[in-house]
Amino acid sequence: MDGIVVAFFVPVVVFMVVVAPIWIVFHYRSKARGVDGLSAGERGELEDMIDVANKMAARIETLEAILDVETPGWREKQRQSL
Numbered sequence: 001m002d003g004i005v006v007a008f009f010v011p012v013v014v015f016m017v018v019v020a021p022i023w024i025v026f027h028y029r030s031k032a033r034g035v036d037g038l039s040a041g042e043r044g045e046l047e048d049m050i051d052v053a054n055k056m057a058a059r060i061e062t063l064e065a066i067l068d069v070e071t072p073g074w075r076e077k078q079r080q081s082l
Contacts, residue, residue: 038046067074
């Protein structure tokens, strides 16, 4: 019976003293990397997408202005068809 207890106790102690602290350190280190935010490449892509969205918004405003001049009341017609 003592051999079984030792066979169980020794690996548990080794795990708790060596493996668990290393595991915890790496876990929180990876969590900290995720909190840092966007990388430089991701930030650049986000800025590009913002530029594209702003250009699309300007184009939509231009198209709506053209429709307002050429087809007065188009907004009301659109709402009625929905």
